[in-house]
Amino acid sequence: MASIEIRKVSKRYGGRSILSGLSLALEDGECFTLLGPSGCGKTVLLRLIAGFEAPDAGSILIGDEAVADAASGRMAPPDKRGLGMVFQDYAVWPHMTVFANVAYPLRLAGVEAGELRSRTMRCVEMVGLAGLDRRLPSQLSGGQQQRVALARALVSEPRILLLDEPLNNLDANLREEMRFEIKALQQKTGVTILYVTHDQEIALGIADRLAVMDEHGELRQIGAPEEVYEHPADDFVFRFLGIANFLPFRREGGVLYAGDSREAWRGPPPGRDGESLTAGFRPSDVMLSRDGGDGLPGIVRRASFLGAQFDYLIEIAGVLVRAALPSHECVARGLLFAEGDACRVELASVQWFAGHIAAAKNM
């Protein structure tokens, strides 16, 4: 219902720069996810849009209106920005019942009593709290409180919905359910959603488009979830979207050798030049076979059975990588490795990055 445009916004806290010259545009009616590690400044961006903080430089537009502009000193207060917001710590008012909490935005807007009641109740039902409307927040679980916060943010049908890790404290099932709920709601009402999280699974699942922010508050990549997942701009993005394996290669006489070994890369050639490259891949991209087959030789260093899949830690040319294989496939093809077994490794899909990139420490 409204677009958001952030133009070269900078924000500092006590001498530390959180955001510098950040620009980002959200289209009207899209669900946009901002994904980044904790402390990267994504919450600050949300608070800038909401109007709880003023930018040190740059401007923010909601629709056509400049709600914050550092140059002219314009700053629309939060209550005049027409938004709904869900806070990380729910921020449900403890002295009001569920009904009073959800009805509050309508009450402020001066909605007539009958309509206020029906709209509030509809919203309470929508988040699955029917029958609990007279409870006080202290009588609700954390997940229920979070849904009160969501209902409260939605009840006035705002132009923009700002969500700060709203599903953090829900258990896995409820989180999934609420994720579908938010998505369905957005399609129904057409509200513009900005969803801030550090959980890549939710981010990928819910977003029309997403942006990945690094710990310095810089946007590394913006795009559709599939695009960002399949074609990460750099190793930071790749690493952030799931468990990442990195295997360094060096080029000698036109041939790529793994690590400092003499084992050559036989897969499809990388679309990149350079003397040193790194192959990035997910555990599920690893295809294993018994020793003697095709692929790079490796040694199984750790084998763990996780039910639906086997998780192997494999050493290739001095580098440890993780592999995840479906249990049924391991059984059918006789791939039940023990620690110390030799194996061959092929990769179904590889992202090539320039230079040598060290893997994460705890595999």
Add this chain to the structure above:
Amino acid sequence: MNTRAKPVSRGFGTPELIFLLSVGVLVVVVAFPMLLIFFNAFWVDSHFNVADVLRVLQREETYQALLNSLILSGGVTVTGTIVGTFFAWLVTRTDLPFKATMKLLFLVPFMLPAFIGALAWKMLLSPRAGYINRLFIDVLGFDGPLFDIYSYAGIILVETMYLFPFVFIQVSGALERMDPTLEESARISGADLFTITRKITIPLVLPSIVSGALLIMLYSMAHFGTVAVLGVEIGVYNIPVLIYEKIHQSAGSFDSIRTATVLATVLVITAALILWAQNRVLAKGKYQIIAGKSFRPTELKLRGLRVPLLILCVAYIALTIVLPTATIFLVGGLKTYGLPFDLENMTWANYNHILFEWDLTRDSIWNSITLGLAAALITMFAGVIISYVIVKMKVRGKGFLEFLGMLPFSVPGSVIALGVILAWSGKFGINLYNTVWIILVAYIARYMAFSLKANSAALEQVHDSLVEAARAAGASMAQALRDVVVPLVRPGMIAAFFLIFLPALRELTVSVLLYGPTTRTIGVAIYTLNEDGETVYSAALAGIALVIIVVGEILIKRLVTGKSGA
């Protein structure tokens, strides 16, 4: 969505204005009078003079006052700590019958003003006229009085009765919150109950015992009433009493004011040392063993001692609460002090006279209630605003504000009164002396810390995001304050109100230094009537004060528990 924009506040805005106002109020009310005391004590003939201060301290009477303060508060601290710890252990860690009731009863002495207790004990145990002593001499044929309340031991005993709850509350709280698995694991390791108590329990609650003991010492050091009622007869006086005499008897001569300021300085330094020691003990004692949760501690089976110990508790309560209270009401109803308590000697006339006829006592009740209300209201609202600055606003220098507000917490009442006299007796253009305003200013200074504590605690519960959620929902700042902050802080405000109103009702230490001919408070009236030998009227007024205090305490409990139930 148009033109409601306002400039980004930089530099001087509303927060800074409120901050400066808060600092201004606290400087005028609290800091300025304090500084005047030090100034008057050390600044002689327009230069800094320590030698003169030492000379004042070496005088016989000042030296004696210091020594008495030390003996009395030391004695009360020892006895109060033993009594408080013993009863705390009894109601938390044993199978004593009616524990919950007992626990509440042991807190009752907190409600009763110590000087009214002292008055009652004077009526019971003064060497010649005391009812108990007379009973023993006249009826039972004793040669001399059973016990002379006009003595160091008498003063220490009376103060102990009213101050031991400081230790009782701290220790019973610590014993209740202590994780019982600590003791159980010692037991599994093979320690017997005596060893566990010695090696585990006592070391763990020691910080609470010490901190309670230091509170008793702080309070006793600054306490005026009991010593004034019981000690003066035999020439025993402590620092607050000497300050009172200096101010009252020599009608503002420079030398007596200076002596008073030196004594006040000693009192402030002692109080600061005690509070510093208490902070250190509490900081050390935070070995996170005493968790916030409430556990069910293991109880010691008293077996054969159950009934005797219950009788001991009941007797203690009867002796320290029921007996003095009953004495006050009965003496208040006597036709003449000294008559036996026969029905024919009793009359309602005293109460009637005090409540409806005599201007002096009627005024004193009216003064106390209006002063208490005014001080409580002003301090409550000022406290909310100042706490809001301290807790919620991002302004520089708010640590200074907190320091200023908490300062009076460690400053004894007589010192505050003295500072107020120095500041508002016309030297600086405003003369409030002998008016009720000077008492009001002193009350505000004295009770500001209570209000700041209660309100800060309440405000800290109101997380910023609650206000932001209201703003995001479309509320203006004023609406967010009205709908979210105020309802959530209200219990804290009500608590602050009563935390100030009730002590102010029975205040003596401050008012006795500040009262004028028409501005007696209840406490002052009771005290001066007693001094003038009007014992029955003094008792009757004390009885009325007790009724007002108890009714007030009950109201507060109702209000606070009722409102914050959510």
